[in-house]
Amino acid sequence: MSRESALVSAQWVEDHLETDGVVVVEVDEDTTSYDKGHLRGAIKLDWTTDLQDQVRRDFVNKEQFEALLSERGIANDDTVVLYGGNNNWFAAYAYWYFTLYGHQSVKLMDGGRKKWELDSRELTDAVPTRERTSYTAQEQDHSIRAFRDETVAAIGVKNLIDVRSPDEYAGRLLAPAHLPQEQAQRAGHVPTSLNVPWSKNCNDDGTFKSDEDLTALYAGVGLDDTKETIALCRIGERSSLTWFVLKELLGHQSVKNYDGSWTEYGSLVGVPVALGDEPGSADQVRA
Amino acid sequence: MCGATEGGLSLDGVNVAKEAVIQGQVTRDGEAVGSAYVRLLDRTGEFTAEVPTSATGHFRFFAGEGQWTLRTLAPKADPVDTPVKAAVGSVAEVAVAL
Numbered sequence: 001m002s003r004e005s006a007l008v009s010a011q012w013v014e015d016h017l018e019t020d021g022v023v024v025v026e027v028d029e030d031t032t033s034y035d036k037g038h039l040r041g042a043i044k045l046d047w048t049t050d051l052q053d054q055v056r057r058d059f060v061n062k063e064q065f066e067a068l069l070s071e072r073g074i075a076n077d078d079t080v081v082l083y084g085g086n087n088n089w090f091a092a093y094a095y096w097y098f099t100l101y102g103h104q105s106v107k108l109m110d111g112g113r114k115k116w117e118l119d120s121r122e123l124t125d126a127v128p129t130r131e132r133t134s135y136t137a138q139e140q141d142h143s144i145r146a147f148r149d150e151t152v153a154a155i156g157v158k159n160l161i162d163v164r165s166p167d168e169y170a171g172r173l174l175a176p177a178h179l180p181q182e183q184a185q186r187a188g189h190v191p192t193s194l195n196v197p198w199s200k201n202c203n204d205d206g207t208f209k210s211d212e213d214l215t216a217l218y219a220g221v222g223l224d225d226t227k228e229t230i231a232l233c234r235i236g237e238r239s240s241l242t243w244f245v246l247k248e249l250l251g252h253q254s255v256k257n258y259d260g261s262w263t264e265y266g267s268l269v270g271v272p273v274a275l276g277d278e279p280g281s282a283d284q285v286r287a
Numbered sequence: 288m289c290g291a292t293e294g295g296l297s298l299d300g301v302n303v304a305k306e307a308v309i310q311g312q313v314t315r316d317g318e319a320v321g322s323a324y325v326r327l328l329d330r331t332g333e334f335t336a337e338v339p340t341s342a343t344g345h346f347r348f349f350a351g352e353g354q355w356t357l358r359t360l361a362p363k364a365d366p367v368d369t370p371v372k373a374a375v376g377s378v379a380e381v382a383v384a385l
Binding site: 030033085086087114117118119120165166167172173175176177178179180197199200204205 | 322329331333334338348350351358360362
């Protein structure tokens with residue numbers, strides 16, 4: 001995987017809005033954004049209802065994912081182009097999700113909805129209809145998904161990249177600052193995790209920085225790319241964006257997204273937590 | 288949209304006593320800008336959050352105590368930086384003119 005195969009520009013998408021076999025999909029944190037206007041021909045996936053199990057805290061299972069994509073008219077051989085608001089947080093999450101279930105051709109639109117809007121490109125409120133398909137998903141690829149026990153075991157052993165803002169990492173905020181701060185769990189971060197805010201991957205207009213800049217960013221914080229890496233944030237969507245950078249743009253071999261992230265880790269009983277701006281020590285685990 | 292709506296964003300449903308709210312409105316020549324993006328940068332200039340403005344040009348953040356900067360991006364406009372101080376239990380109202 002590389003920048004050329006995983007990422008497309010807004011201009012490329014505009015040029016392919018009517019191309020057979022290309023399905024443009026909007027996924028937003030604000031699930032009403034699509035309804036206020038979207039790319040012509042784009043369909044919507046709602047991350048809260050379409051991509052999350054409505055009872056357990058987990059993803060929809062393979063059969064549910066197959067039913068969803070079949071109903072929305074996405075075929076196995078379609079090229080799925082994802083875009084969304086908030087600098088593609090949830091579009092990157094959907095990219096990782098499609099990859100988890102083995103979709104062959106999936107791409108992210110560089111800059112997402114913000115870049116498209118700042119370019120003053122066309123938005124429409126016309127909702128397309130697509131013929132139903134018979135989609136077949138693969139079993140989840142757990143080589144890109146980390147769970148909590150693996151994350152605890154990774155302290156002081158693997159690269160842990162916490163992509164939240166510095167104030168969330170340090171424990172001064174519990175959630176991104178556009179959301180209310182009331183949460184049940186503890187504040188702080190996984191000891192030994194490095195804080196590389198997702199925003200350092202991006203330019204102000206939401207497009208990704210160059211491969212050279214990204215390589216320098218992670219080298220500069222001391223990420224050892226010979227080790228496995230686990231990315232985490234609060235609920236696993238911002239860390240999907242960093243997973244995309246490390247795995248898809250920079251081609252690191254073993255990168256996982258911990259989708260349970262801080263909302264799970266920060267609620268666990270007995271696990272070590274570090275406060276403040278420093279990564280903290282693995283000694284807390286063994287004490 | 289015919290002119291910017293006077294007055295701040297409604298705080299219905301927000302527990303102001305527990306939050307350090309920063310909110311305001313983006314305008315251009317007195318007209319609300321509903322297609323802007325407002326970024327919240329921390330005291331070191333690091334990105335912390337970003338919201339698109341509403342149809343009436345309004346935006347809101349739930350920050351922490353201290354000094355912040357709002358950076359406003361909009362089509363056909365240079366970015367505008369606005370310093371703001373936030374405190375728990377208060378609402379910092381910010382007017383951003385492009």
